[in-house]
Amino acid sequence: MKIARIETFLVPPRWLFVRVETDAGVVGWGEATCEGRSETVRTAVDQLAELLIGQDPLRIEDHWQVMTKGSFYRGGPILGSAVAGLDQALWDIAGRHFGAPVHQLLGGPVRERIRVYGWVGGDEPDEVAEAIAAQVEAGLTAVKMNASGRMSANGSAAELDGVVRRVAAAREVLGPERDVAVDFHGRFTLATARRAASLLADLHPFFLEEPVVPENSHLIGRIAESTAIPIATGERLYSRQEFLPVLQAGIAVAQPDLSHAGGITEVRKIAALAETFDVQLAPHCPLGPIALAACLQVGFATPNHLIQEQSIGIHYNRGADVLDYVVDTRPLAFVDGSIERLTGPGLGIEVDEAAVRDADRRGHAWRGPIWRHDDGSFAEW
Incomplete structure (x- = not known):
């Protein structure tokens, strides 16, 4: 062959x-x-x-x-x-x-289902409660949200209060039984991230994601040491070598993206390295059905897998959604906040090739937004 x-x-x-x-x-x-x-x-x-x-x-x-x-x-x-x-x-x-299924080739399953979470925004605080309620209605037991929209370099009292109000609104909807992860999205400076973490502790976030930009990964240990909240990072790290310093610095959750960090082959190795630091794997995946299926295959064969991000219905998905490109949506259905073990061969889903070829004729030119501070300088999105 x-x-x-x-x-x-x-x-x-x-x-x-x-x-x-x-x-x-x-x-x-x-x-x-x-x-x-x-x-x-x-x-x-x-x-x-x-x-x-x-x-x-x-x-x-x-x-x-x-x-x-x-x-x-x-x-x-x-x-x-x-x-x-x-x-x-x-x-x-x-x-x-x-x-x-791929997970069988990776050594066989270590679990029968994988807990998943959905993304609910957070840039606009008024939308948080309603978006979370919709995810709970869909059967999820965990969500992730942005801590803020645009954040100034030294976070004002009003901005930090907004962070707390967003997460408090989420906690009120979720109650103590469900989880909310909070994504700083690299928008915060080290000092502001530390202040925000101290204010959020009583709301018990599942984890705080990307508290500093990946270029400043050498600083992440100072945040990990200053809070009991688990620190997560990794969507913009692409190899075991790039993960090693943040693992040594004390993160609790590693978040490689299987569509950025070398695929199944490399993420399996990142997971094994993370396990030696008592760090859990929670792959980043605000993407399509193939990426999600690849993540799940790794998760079913990885002992230190924690939870899986998925983007069904995410606000980025305008014009198409995750389930639009698969022949059978049942393998990716939520059951009590989880996805059951995929049993089909390969990645475990069947891609709708006709739909993909038709969509490619339309294509896309998606770009992330460019944000600026009030003084006109560049702001992290």
């Missing part, structure tokens, strides 16, 4: 799908989305395809090594996302070839 063709599909709302076809007729799908840069990743996938066409698709580890190290210049979100999409597709092919 040899790899015969590799295609990419830029589909709404903001995703990039990868299709790998073999000469034996086995097809695998991956997701190489890099939000706001997917067109660039598409070019990277085309370049990496030169390394794969004509090769045995089952040599996944060797392909990962060559794709990530075959050029003198390595790393980063563009290459990482391109590798991730292809890696997911190769694992999908392997599972279909052997007639088993």
Whole structure:
């Protein structure tokens, strides 16, 4: 069996799908989305395809090594996302070839269901309670929200009060039995993040995510040491080497993105490294159905997996949603706030190829917003 063709599909709302076809007729799908840069990743996938066409698709580890190290210049979100999409597709092919779900190839299941959470905004505080109520109605037992909208460099009393009011509103709807994770989204300085964490402690956040931008990961230990709230980070870290310093600094939750951090192959290794630091895995995934399925496959085979993000109904999904590109939505259904173990071969979902090809004709040009402070300077989104 040899790899015969590799295609990419830029589909709404903001995703990039990868299709790998073999000469034996086995097809695998991956997701190489890099939000706001997917067109660039598409070019990277085309370049990496030169390394794969004509090769045995089952040599996944060797392909990962060559794709990530075959050029003198390595790393980063563009290459990482391109590798991730292809890696997911190769694992999908392997599972279909052997007639088993990917998690079976990774050593077999360690759990029968994976708890999931939904994203509920938070940029606008008035929307929080209603959005959370809708997620609870959908059967979820955990949500994640932004701590704030635009945040000034030294967080004012009013801004910090707004952070507390948002999370308090969430806690009131959720009660003590359900969880709310709070995403600082890299919008806070170190000092402001520490102040906010102290004010939120009594509301018991599930975790505080990305309290500083990843460029300042060397500072994250100072936040971890100053609060009992679990600290999470990792959606903008792309390798074991980039995760090692934050693990050493004392984070509690690692959040690699399977569409950015080298796919299933690398995230499995990140999870194993995290386990040696008593750190839980909660993969980042505000993306499409293929990325979600890949995350779930890793989660079913990973002992230190905590919870899974998913984006069904997220506000980014304008023009299409996660379930629009799968033939059968039942494998991704919520059951008591969880998704039951996927039993189909490969990634465990069937991609609606006709819908994907049709959507690619429309394409997308999604971009993240550019925010500015009142004085006109750039503000972190």
